[in-house]
Amino acid sequence: MVKYKWPILGVLFVGFATVPVWGSEYVLLFCLLYCLYLAMSQMWNLLAGYTSLLSLGQQAFIGFSGYAVAVLTNYYGVYIWLSVLIGGFFSVLLALFMSLFIFRMRGIYFAIGTWIFAEMLLLWFSNWKYVKYGTGLFIKPPHPPSMTTIYYASLIMGAGATAAIYIILRSKIGLGLMAMRDDEDVSEAMGVEIFRSKLFCFMVGSFITGLTAGVLYVFQIFIQPYKAFAIDWTVILVFIVIIGGIGTIEGPIVGTFIYVLLSQWLAEYAHISLLLLGIIAITIILLAPTGIMGTLHQKTGFAILSPRRL
Amino acid sequence: MEKKKKKKDRYDGISRRDFMKKGAVAVGAAMTSGLVLPKVVKPARAARRKYILIGRPNPSTGPIASFGEPTPWVDERAVAKINKDGGIYIKEFGKKVPVKIKIMDTESNPTKAGEVASRLIVKDKVDLMVFYHTPDTVNPVASICERFKVPGISLDAPLEPWLEGGPYHWNFHAFWSVEKDIVPVYTGMWEQVKTNRVVGILMANDPDGVSWSAVFKKLGAKLGYKFVDLGRFPYFNKDFSSFIDGWKKQNVEILLGNTIPPDFATAWRQCQRLGFRPKVATIGKAVLFPSAVGALGGDLANGLTTEVWWSPHHPFKSSLTGESARELCDAWMKDTGKEWTQPIGYKHAGYEIAADVLRRAQSIDKQTIRNAIADTNMDTIVGHIRYNKEHYSRTPLVGGQWVKGTKFPWELKIVYNKEHPNIPMTGKIFALS
Amino acid sequence: MPDEIALKVSNLDVHYKDFQALWNVFLEAQKGEIVSVIGANGAGKSTLLNTIAGLLAPTQGAIECLGEKIDGLPPYKIVPIGITLVPEGRRIFPRLTVYENLIMGSYTPRTRSSRNEALKKIYQLFPVLKDRHNQMGDTLSGGEQQMLAIGRALMSNPKLILCDEISLGLAPVVIKSIYGRLRQINQEGITIVLVEQDIKRSLKVANRAYIMLEGKMVLEGEPSSISEEQVRKAYFGI
Known part of the structure; x- marks a missing residue:
């Protein structure tokens, strides 16, 4: 299996890249959502899984960057994809600003700190006349991009985020990140610059999450602060990463597939959808305590995207 | 050392050159399959339903x-x-x-x-x-x-x-429309009760609360209403005493609200306890549904007014x-x-x-x-x-008032219909105090 | 140069927030020595090692290593100078392979260049690590993990290693073997500071010993000059 890693990944990627050719519109939609959630969950995985930055505030980047896209396209007529890119940079700026306050905090304090930031942004945007308070904004570029274009943008995000994690983990600092995941204090004693590594990951995470959110809102069209900055986003990402396997690259790949499939399937069972989602999550965690890929890896050593060097 | 070990490793490491080579083969193979696949898959989804x-x-x-x-x-x-x-x-x-x-x-x-x-x-x-x-x-x-x-x-x-x-x-x-329908209906109801035209605003910090308060202050002032606006409050606010004090001080006789049901229930109960009794209380959203009205408890719902977009x-x-x-x-x-x-x-x-x-x-x-x-x-x-x-x-909008009912604990009477006289009034508005 | 000073700690105070853990602590290790620090649980031995390794910042005092002032420096600057820590409880990285665990020992850029020679040496010293180089850290036995932790510390070509409770929870025969390797390492000129609960064993290998009590150094001397009574006093305060 592992021997065929590159052919398998190649087939997968080309399969995804040719969805507009072979897939139905629904397959395209499914893959689009898959890629977007994959990119965002990979980033949460990078933070929580490797650097123990337990962020509960990913929605801060999602909403902030989504609003940046809306404001830039609507008020300034910026080309839609350029505004997505700028949105990503705005997200990094936000992350830098946030880090001034929350990087002194650890563990649960950091988690709550990020969440509070997201809540503050929610209050700010819902009270800000410029973005029409809580009414929300429509992202209406003069020439709305087609679904195929949006799909490719999201494919770039999904594949790009996965590749980015892989490259980071294979790079010089990658081993340090994995060591941090296993034991932060000892990795520090070995000479890992914890603060810088964390900051780096936080920046990367905010950038890719921001870009992805930009694409997401180009797809969504309508953005409204109460949901853009809602903790729901992070809850979804946590769900994906935990059931897939935290601290593995394959985890979010599998977890996202399960989540998107479930959310599509459960939407038809309106009143019990959340209940079912909860039961499924608990079952998976009971059967595979370190997530599907984490447990598979422990039991069989299977890891197709292992960042192992040697 | 590293290179020599590579071959027998469980984890299949790979050098950069290897990667390019294998990657190219893989992409090539997949391209071919990508081009063949559509012809197999497409016909399957052509059949169209008959409904x-x-x-x-x-x-x-x-x-x-x-x-x-x-x-x-x-x-x-x-x-x-x-x-x-x-x-x-x-x-x-x-x-x-x-x-x-x-x-x-x-x-x-x-x-x-x-x-x-x-x-x-x-x-x-x-x-x-x-x-x-x-x-x-x-x-x-x-x-x-x-x-x-x-x-x-x-x-x-x-x-x-x-x-x-x-x-x-x-x-x-x-x-x-809020501007063209809500404002005339609300103010129309207020006109039927003798008040000092001083309105206290009870609005949540949400899209409706923010936009309604702005619209009312803009249009209501032209109609001779004075607004006492002590700001928006967050969902599930527990203490409204500062609002109530402010309204009492400024002699508010009309309460205008747009809140979620639990917040109105809290606020309205505190109004009773602190002895704030406006002559009219017109509330959007919170008293739209009978279940929410009943949840106020006691006689608290009696006489509350709201917008009615549809009724029997x-x-x-x-x-x-x-x-x-x-x-x-x-x-x-x-x-x-x-x-x-x-x-x-x-x-x-x-x-x-x-x-x-x-x-x-x-x-x-x-x-x-x-x-x-x-x-x-x-x-x-x-x-x-x-x-x-x-x-x-x-679509037409009229005004209604909740009163004690016969079939259900609370029933909504139509008490204002100036813009749409074809919708019959079923009651006459009465002042709360 | 047997008299060159490898490590000199003087007047060291360390606080955890409001709690003072070390009071005016001193310690000296000549180059090539094995220095043993003994004391009861909570005497501040680990705090001392963690402070030397740069994980804790002292509130007062100085630490010098081979003439360089290192107090207050972060670990990533201290490791290249030549000090590494074998942490208490081994603390190998469970989800990294043995090889990766070792590589982590030479993570800092300045120690990377000599990585391959260091690796060769460590595999000679602990052949079992070579056999298991591709196994996950958490699949090793306790003794193997301890070897890995020591090997990891040696990867940066240190001049001084700080060993924290390396016999904790290991079988006597394993301890014996590990102490044998420690001597071997020491013979290659690496200074070792040893913190141990196992007083007898650590006094046996040490050139010099310190006794700590409640965050203070209470005694310093040749192991042979330290009497059982003094040890008991240090441990039980009587």
């Missing part, structure tokens, strides 16, 4: 679920009626085909609503989208309909936020079933044992419009359906529907 499919994103769970509550009761009933004689004649099929609906939950979440609408369009291939209930449902679904060029009929969300998403090509909407007293008939508003409400109460709510009429009206449109279009071609919607000119159970060039149709 008309209407997509119905609905807030079945979450904070606005009480709006979505009459689904699927209203929907199934209306569809059964449409399909009674075999459905609607469609040219493409050369015969009458039934209408089917597919309801999906938006969880009261606009993001989810967008996803659900996309899925209804691309997976279920709906011919028409019918959707309702607050901007959180209507705005995202309308946007998605525009993107995929699917005709959409929407109702029950204030016009102003809906218009933000325009100009629309595929969407048509019907409801009232509305003198309209369903074009679909011939039922009057009263008969529709009675059927609801008989089947569910619950008191009528305002969304029932609007939900029903959506199917009236859809059926009328499809009968005129006689087609499942989206452009034809869209044009048929544009030409709509009909009486429904919520009033006359005729879309203007901005694609909306204003």
